[in-house]
Amino acid sequence: MAGVKKRFVIPEEIRVEVEEKGGFERIIKELPRDEIRMVAKVMNTLSDPQRVKILYALKRQRMCVCMLRKVIGSSYSRCSYHLSKLKKGGLVHSERLGNYFIYSLTPFGKSIVKHFKKYRPEVRT
Amino acid sequence: MAGVKKRFVIPEEIRVEVEEKGGFERIIKELPRDEIRMVAKVMNTLSDPQRVKILYALKRQRMCVCMLRKVIGSSYSRCSYHLSKLKKGGLVHSERLGNYFIYSLTPFGKSIVKHFKKYRPEVRT
């Protein structure tokens, strides 16, 4: 009949474990929604190798856009697009120096770059 | 004239810093290409809030697909799509239990989830 919700069944072996933790609904309710959103946002900002490369380069040395575009091998506008994403994500910031814009890591950007090594599968423990 | 490469100019203030580090070319050459590729890959796998949510849920409790799809509120096939991405990224693995597939974090997956808190801007130091 229409509108009948089919009850879903958790396999026995798993249900035991779930009950020990206060039930499925509770596990769901206790997920840290804000943290999840933030993590996904940062991950998304860095989901492109060129943007990650920019971050690595800036970790070593602040640079103007004409340098950064050499680093990733791209046009100005492409580089600018990536930089604006990184900026919107709060990872880099820029200041004008004459005709140039000098980009560098924000404290937040630095704190993240610091943990990059965690993302090498070699680290599997 | 055609084919003339325009030499790019690094602003004075920056060039001093760059020379101290052995020059621009060297900075570029020493970027850890493999690490950059790996970082971007992991970030890319987790660039979606639903996938991050799955990881958080699995950190707490191994689950079958019918549970995970409730967690993220989606259809089977959508959930399956995300799971296959996570699997391809080496973050989760699955084992059959009768009619069910039970998903859980790989050691690599666990090692990464462990560092999620780093990705909250509140952590800015």
Added chain:
DNA sequence: CAAGTATTTAAAAAATTTTTGAAATATTTA
């Protein structure tokens, strides 16, 4: 073995992201 359940796969459609190329800005220099 037929029917039911859980899940995956495949293909097409929809949505999002990235790239490109041209034009707009702002600053410096002649």
Added chain:
DNA sequence: TAAATATTTCAAAAATTTTTTAAATACTTG
């Protein structure tokens, strides 16, 4: 002030990712 330089912005095109729907698998149970 005109010309040159560095960079951004915008809109269209191209590429990629995600969603949807339907069909295919594989296991379990009657």
